[in-house]
Amino acid sequence: MDTPEMQNLLHEPHVAVLAIERATKPPLMVPMWYGVEQSGNIFFCTEEETLKTRLIRRTGRVSFLVQRTTMPYSYVGIEGAVTERPASADDVRSVSARYLDPATLDAYVSTVNIGRTIRFDLTPTKVRAVDLSS
Template sequence: MALTREEREEFLAEPHIAALAVDAGAGRAPLTVPIWYQYEPGGDLWIMTGLDSRKNELIQAAGRLSLLVDRTEPTIRYVSVEGPVISTVPATLERLRELAARYLPAEKVDGYVDFAWKNHGEQVVVHVRPERWVSSDLGRV
């Protein structure tokens, strides 16, 4: 059964690891990789990735991407969202901290942020406007 707009937005706002998919060009299947993301109901979503990464190159070329998040407990539920890239801006330490705090225990955030800022190279924040949604909760069947 499909989720309501409110349910799908609330589910996407939870800190799931997303599967990001983006067109990889002629003769290739889409690039699909796990990624952290940020989303608040009713807003745009964003991800952070390396400026020179293949992922970012493909995202910029395609101009859009899809994210899929799911769970298996207490019921099988998923939300897939697709949309256009609306901006790509340099990453900031504040955005990195926000993303890390979403996924990591509080005592791990500072160490991760310090390591990532020093070792992951130049990063960008890619903002996406959710345009198309597919969702279901199989516990309602």
């Protein structure tokens, strides 16, 4: 899969699978909404007081999988380091708008405690992009 095809897949509103290593257990794997900036930067937002946030802070890295489950089947797997900063309302809105219809977006965003929400930016160290239909 070439870079434009990979970027197209990442820009589609798929729910990613986020995996974070744990010391004595298998990796934690959770579904994750995410955003893609025009630069191609991938980011996601989550509440500060969660297991995934604690694990990310401990390891500083994640694995991230986005897949298309309809033809043409394809996926992008990304391993990388993450950096964090407080999430803004615009961060939460831009991610949520990929997955929610406009009629429910405002109501959803109003339920998010922005002051307790973290934005993680993913810096890829390894990328696997595969088109399974060819």
